[in-house]
Amino acid sequence: MRRSFFIIAALILMISVSGFSDASYKMGRLKYNGGGDWYGDRTALVNLIKFCNENLKTNFQAEEETVEVGSEELYNYPFVFMTGHGNVIFSDQEAKNLRKYLTGGGFLHIDDNYGFDQFIRPQMKKVFPELEFMELPTNYAIYHQKYNFLTGLPKIHEHDGKRPQGFGLIYKGRLVCFYSYQCDLGNGWEDLGTYAGDSQETRLKALRMGANLIQYIFTK
Numbered sequence: 001m002r003r004s005f006f007i008i009a010a011l012i013l014m015i016s017v018s019g020f021s022d023a024s025y026k027m028g029r030l031k032y033n034g035g036g037d038w039y040g041d042r043t044a045l046v047n048l049i050k051f052c053n054e055n056l057k058t059n060f061q062a063e064e065e066t067v068e069v070g071s072e073e074l075y076n077y078p079f080v081f082m083t084g085h086g087n088v089i090f091s092d093q094e095a096k097n098l099r100k101y102l103t104g105g106g107f108l109h110i111d112d113n114y115g116f117d118q119f120i121r122p123q124m125k126k127v128f129p130e131l132e133f134m135e136l137p138t139n140y141a142i143y144h145q146k147y148n149f150l151t152g153l154p155k156i157h158e159h160d161g162k163r164p165q166g167f168g169l170i171y172k173g174r175l176v177c178f179y180s181y182q183c184d185l186g187n188g189w190e191d192l193g194t195y196a197g198d199s200q201e202t203r204l205k206a207l208r209m210g211a212n213l214i215q216y217i218f219t220k
Helices: 002-013 044-055 072-076 092-103 117-127 185-189 200-219
Strands: 027-031 065-068 079-084 108-112 165-171 174-181
Touching: 027 044, 044 079, 044 185, 044 200, 065 072, 072 092, 079 200, 092 108, 092 117, 092 165, 092 174, 108 117, 117 174, 185 200
Parallel strands: 027 065, 027 079, 079 108, 108 174
Antiparallel strands: 165 174
């Protein structure tokens, strides 16, 4: 496990001001138990990967990979995406493994695909009982990478008329988990036309915000 984090650290150090190294990265989708649709937003990550490779000059593998919460393979991914609508259950072993991953240099993006909030919050409390999700201010660095989002997280899909919010878990001064709520970033990353009323303008906002997440974790 430690070896994997040394690899990740080395990749981060290889990034220069002019761009990213030629090293190859993998983007992971988190598979969890409980019955929720962890596989939602099926085309999201491949499109985000393509966008980042073209616009940030990253070198992610073209296809996402699925990784289970309790697997040691988790340590091979600098960025892991988690989404769904339904129930989530982390066993004690899974919560411990996820904590080790996040405190050792990993990063988790949780995207509420609507109805996820009531399930994910208590499970992340198992992972970090000492931490609370805090809303990140609009001047937080994650909103001001290659792309500037002056008002914070963009609104991609409408559900309850609530404003989009970006929450974070900060461990020893480092953002280890970003939680996008009432936003549906993952929906915005999907193929244009997947959802009625989609527009290229809105999709571009979502992809740019996703690129900011990637750039943030590789430069902080």
